[in-house]
Every structure is written in structure tokens, then in C-alpha cells.
Amino acid sequence: RAYNFNAGPAALPLAVLERAQAQFVDFKETGMSIMEMSHRGKVYEEVHHEASSRLLGLLGNPKGYKVLFLQGGATTQFAMIPMNLLSEGKTAGYVKTGSWANKAIKEAKLLGSTFIAASSEEDKYMSIPDVSKLSLPENTAYLHLTSNETIEGTQFRQFPDTGGVPLIADMSSDILCRPFDLNQFGLVYAGAQKNLGPSGVTVVIAREELLQNSPAHLPTYFRYDTHAENDSLYNTPPSFGIYMVNEVLKWIEEQGALAGIEAKNQTKADLLYGTIDQSGGFYRGCANPKDRSIMNVTFRLGSEELEKQFIKQSEAEGFVGLKGHRSVGGLRASIYNAVPYESVKALTDFMADFQKQHG
Numbered sequence: 001r002a003y004n005f006n007a008g009p010a011a012l013p014l015a016v017l018e019r020a021q022a023q024f025v026d027f028k029e030t031g032m033s034i035m036e037m038s039h040r041g042k043v044y045e046e047v048h049h050e051a052s053s054r055l056l057g058l059l060g061n062p063k064g065y066k067v068l069f070l071q072g073g074a075t076t077q078f079a080m081i082p083m084n085l086l087s088e089g090k091t092a093g094y095v096k097t098g099s100w101a102n103k104a105i106k107e108a109k110l111l112g113s114t115f116i117a118a119s120s121e122e123d124k125y126m127s128i129p130d131v132s133k134l135s136l137p138e139n140t141a142y143l144h145l146t147s148n149e150t151i152e153g154t155q156f157r158q159f160p161d162t163g164g165v166p167l168i169a170d171m172s173s174d175i176l177c178r179p180f181d182l183n184q185f186g187l188v189y190a191g192a193q194k195n196l197g198p199s200g201v202t203v204v205i206a207r208e209e210l211l212q213n214s215p216a217h218l219p220t221y222f223r224y225d226t227h228a229e230n231d232s233l234y235n236t237p238p239s240f241g242i243y244m245v246n247e248v249l250k251w252i253e254e255q256g257a258l259a260g261i262e263a264k265n266q267t268k269a270d271l272l273y274g275t276i277d278q279s280g281g282f283y284r285g286c287a288n289p290k291d292r293s294i295m296n297v298t299f300r301l302g303s304e305e306l307e308k309q310f311i312k313q314s315e316a317e318g319f320v321g322l323k324g325h326r327s328v329g330g331l332r333a334s335i336y337n338a339v340p341y342e343s344v345k346a347l348t349d350f351m352a353d354f355q356k357q358h359g
């Protein structure tokens with residue numbers, strides 16, 4: 001297996017891939033692959049409902065929440081959220097933390113009134129702004145934040161108290177990387193392709209009342225109430241992807257659920273940030289240390305030349321995906337749930353060797 005540090009689609013647990021491989025052609029002695037089955041049949045429906053109850057189970061089964069499996073990626077949610085929840089006379093607050101927050105803001109602006117509740121733009125998005133004392137206008141429909149900025153490598157440690165205003169989070173790049181209290185949120189969403197499974201499935205978890213009464217003029221697919229009323233089976237769901245999500249969720253349970261996953265993620269992040277910090281300035285972490293992401297580790301070398309050399313040499317030694325996003329440059333190692341400790345250890349060994357050669 002490659003040492004896969006891709007930002008997304010990203011590494012999946014080997015055990016999950018092997019299980020899926022074993023079931024690929026003949027799922028539970030039906031003589032069919034799960035992807036060949038009717039989504040209205042009993043066998044698929046069981047998987048579908050299992051995935052949703054397993055997800056809520058991992059989050060402690062909070063009352064009044066529902067899971068939706070949708071398509072169109074987190075990008076479609078950037079628009080569906082304001083389409084469904086930002087009505088005339090209301091305004092939506094956004095926390096502006098970087099590239100992905102900005103994409104969410106761009107879509108909302110096309111659809112209604114918005115305001116920036118907090119921003120780290122002045123800091124070139126290398127930190128998470130203070131959200132402990134936000135003042136939200138009375139007509140605020142919701143407050144949106146990006147719990148982990150995949151490109152900049154920053155992550156929220158604590159979420160704001162919104163005083164009853166629904167808090168919405170794009171958790172695409174850190175969902176289920178640690179325990180969190182779903183009760184703090186009105187709605188959270190994520191494209192599956194980092195911590196949950198393959199691309200093609202988008203997960204939305206929301207308080208039931210936010211999934212009712214979508215505005216009458218909205219087309220059917222874009223209405224949350226369509227999907228909530230039909231248990232995400234209004235039209236053909238991405239069935240193979242949902243099956244894979246269910247398998248990934250089983251694997252998370254086997255890792256000691258979210259507390260177990262968090263401990264493993266923290267160990268990996270500590271090893272990598274430790275290597276950066278102890279390099280005497282040869283490697284430099286990009287994000288403010290207190291806001292560093294445990295999922296996407298962004299760092300730089302002394303020159304772009306040296307960074308190019310690092311990427312070239314790392315690729316030759318079997319490391320994949322270490323180039324920073326084209327918009328910010330530098331280097332990035334995405335160490336999602338499924339990236340094994342051994343891969344991170346191999347990377348830090350490589351980093352030490354590279355420093356010896358070029359330092």
C-alpha cells in the first residue's frame with residue numbers, strides 16, 4: 001500500500017477495502033453485488049438504515065436528529081443550506097476561516113442576505129478567530145462555520161454558543177475524527193471522501209425541525225423535506241457509497257469509537273508536528289499552533305525550490321499527496337482517520353533524512 005496523504009478522496013482503512021472486496025461480487029449470498037441491487041429491496045434497505053443508525057449511534061444517539069444521504073458533495077450543501085434555511089427578512093452569519101468557508105459564503109450570497117460574524121482573513125487564515133463573544137442580529141437564520149479548513153490546515157477546538165441560533169458546520173474534512181456534541185449543532189454536513197468513505201455520498205445530520213417546511217418554490221431534489229420524509233430514498237441513492245460508509249462506521253466502532261479514533265489521530269498529529277517543531281526551523285508549520293488541524297498538517301521549507309525537491313524525492317520513495325493545495329503552495333500531509341500510524345512514522349523518518357541531506 002502507498003503512503004497515502006491525499007486530501008480527498010483519501011485513504012480508506014485497508015480492513016474496509018478487504019471486506020468490501022470479499023463481498024464485492026456476491027453480497028450475503030444473494031448472487032449479486034450490492035451495487036446491482038434495487039434500492040427498494042430489503043437487502044439494500046437494511047444496509048441503508050444501518051448506516052444511518054450507526055452514525056447516530058457513534059454520536060451518542062441524541063434526540064431529534066436525522067441523517068440524510070445526498071449527492072452533489074459538500075459543494076451542493078453550500079447552496080442547499082441557504083435555499084432551505086435562509087428566508088426573506090433573515091440573514092445568515094458566516095465565520096470566514098479560509099478557502100472552504102469562502103466557497104460557502106459565495107453560494108449563500110447568491111441566495112440571500114449574509115454577514116461575516118468573525119474572520120481570520122487578516123491573519124491570512126492561519127488561525128481560527130475568537131468566536132466566544134459573537135453578536136448575532138435578532139433575525140439571524142443560522143451561523144455557519146467550517147470546523148476544519150482542509151487547505152490552510154486549521155481546526156476549531158471549541159464551538160460558539162449561539163444562544164439558540166442554529167449552528168451549522170461544514171465538517172467535510174474532520175467529521176468523526178474526535179467526539180463532538182451534536183446537540184450544539186442544528187446541522188452538520190460532510191462529503192464522504194475523507195473520513196467516511198468514497199466520494200459520491202454527502203452526509204447531512206440535522207435537527208428534524210430544520211428538515212421540515214422547505215420553501216414551496218424549491219425544486220424537489222433541493223428540498224431537505226423531500227429527503228427527510230423519504231429517508232433519503234426519494235430517488236436512487238448512491239447505494240454503493242452508502243454501503244461503504246456503513247463499513248467505515250463499523251471500522252470506527254472497532255477502533256474504540258470516537259474516543260479511540262481521537263487518541264490515534266492525536267498521536268499521529270503530535271508525531272508530525274513534533275518533527276516540524278523540532279527541526280530547528282528547517283520545516284515550518286503554517287497554522288497558528290493553537291489552531292492546528294489534526295487532519296491536515298500544512299508546512300513549508302526554506303524555499304520553493306527545496307519544496308519541489310521534497311515532493312519529488314518523497315514521491316520516489318512511495319509517498320503520495322504531499323503537495324500543498326495549488327492556491328497556497330507549500331506542503332500538506334492529510335492524516336485522516338484511515339491513515340495508519342506507520343505511514344506517519346515513515347513520513348517523519350523521511351523528513352529527518354531529507355533534512356540531513358539538505359539542511
Ligand code: PLP
Nearest residue numbers: 008073074075100150172173191
Ligand atoms: N468543504 C471542505 C472543508 C472540503 O475540504 C471540501 C473538499 O475538499 C469541500 C467542502 C467540497 O466538498 P465536495 O468536493 O464534496 O463538494
